[in-house]
Amino acid sequence: NAGVTQTPKFQVLKTGQSMTLQCAQDMNHEYMSWYRQDPGMGLRLIHYSVGAGITDQGEVPNGYNVSRSTTEDFPLRLLSAAPSQTSVYFCASSYSLPGQGNTGELFFGEGSRLTVL
Amino acid sequence: AQSVTQLDSHVSVSEGTPVLLRCNYSSSYSPSLFWYVQHPNKGLQLLLKYTSAATLVKGINGFEAEFKKSETSFHLTKPSAHMSDAAEYFCVVSGGSGYSTLTFGKGTMLLVSP
Numbered sequence: 001n002a003g004v005t006q007t008p009k010f011q012v013l014k015t016g017q018s019m020t021l022q023c024a025q026d027m028n029h030e031y032m033s034w035y036r037q038d039p040g041m042g043l044r045l046i047h048y049s050v051g052a053g054i055t056d057q058g059e060v061p062n063g064y065n066v067s068r069s070t071t072e073d074f075p076l077r078l079l080s081a082a083p084s085q086t087s088v089y090f091c092a093s094s095y096s097l098p099g100q101g102n103t104g105e106l107f108f109g110e111g112s113r114l115t116v117l
Numbered sequence: 118a119q120s121v122t123q124l125d126s127h128v129s130v131s132e133g134t135p136v137l138l139r140c141n142y143s144s145s146y147s148p149s150l151f152w153y154v155q156h157p158n159k160g161l162q163l164l165l166k167y168t169s170a171a172t173l174v175k176g177i178n179g180f181e182a183e184f185k186k187s188e189t190s191f192h193l194t195k196p197s198a199h200m201s202d203a204a205e206y207f208c209v210v211s212g213g214s215g216y217s218t219l220t221f222g223k224g225t226m227l228l229v230s231p
Contacts (some may be wrong), residue, residue: 004160035221040126040223040224041223042207042221042222042223042224043161043207043221044221045218045219048218058218090160090161092160092161098211098218098219099149099151099166099209099211099218099219100149100211104149104211105163105166106161106163106219108160108161108162109160110158110159110160111158111159111160
């Protein structure tokens with residue numbers, strides 16, 4: 001069982017370039033989300049989705065775009081990369097809303113480390 | 118609104134000694150609380166969770182945490198540290214009506230020396 005798979009693991013961009021971070025899960029989870037992790041800041045929610053066709057903004061959505069055309073995939077798009085987007089990005093999924101009951105455990109990918117020059 | 122404060126950014130212990138990682142929370146609702154662990158260059162893994170059942174929660178790898186409503190705390194403990202426990206630990210709170218999102222603490226780095 002692969003769980004949550006993120007690609008690429010590492011990426012270097014120049015300011016202004018665009019790119020997509022891919023996230024796929026094979027656990028039939030309805031909820032998927034993207035976080036960014038910065039030193040001393042913990043994890044901050046960028047965007048999330050409660051099912052195919054439904055997305056919403058989290059705490060720090062500016063400069064990012066998402067879509068959810070299938071249950072399995074939840075790509076994160078950087079529209080015009082900025083140095084402030086240098087970070088480690090984590091995709092996470094859960095069967096139900098995170099934190100709720102026994103099916104709300106979040107499963108994380110191993111992260112995508114992005115550097116914007 | 119909800120928030121979580123991890124009181125120590127770094128904790129250093131010797132192998133075989135007890136571990137205490139401190140977490141205080143604030144929530145307008147009856148919260149669910151979690152501890153996640155992140156080993157170097159890895160994703161986060163759930164250690165344990167409190168969801169309004171027993172206030173003393175046991176998790177994986179010998180860790181446990183006690184929910185204390187009067188102190189708004191959810192400290193993580195382990196009787197005897199192992200070298201493999203060296204990692205970053207995150208306290209997380211979930212709560213609210215309607216949809217649910219998680220609020221992460223800023224993390225505590227646990228260093229274990231031989």
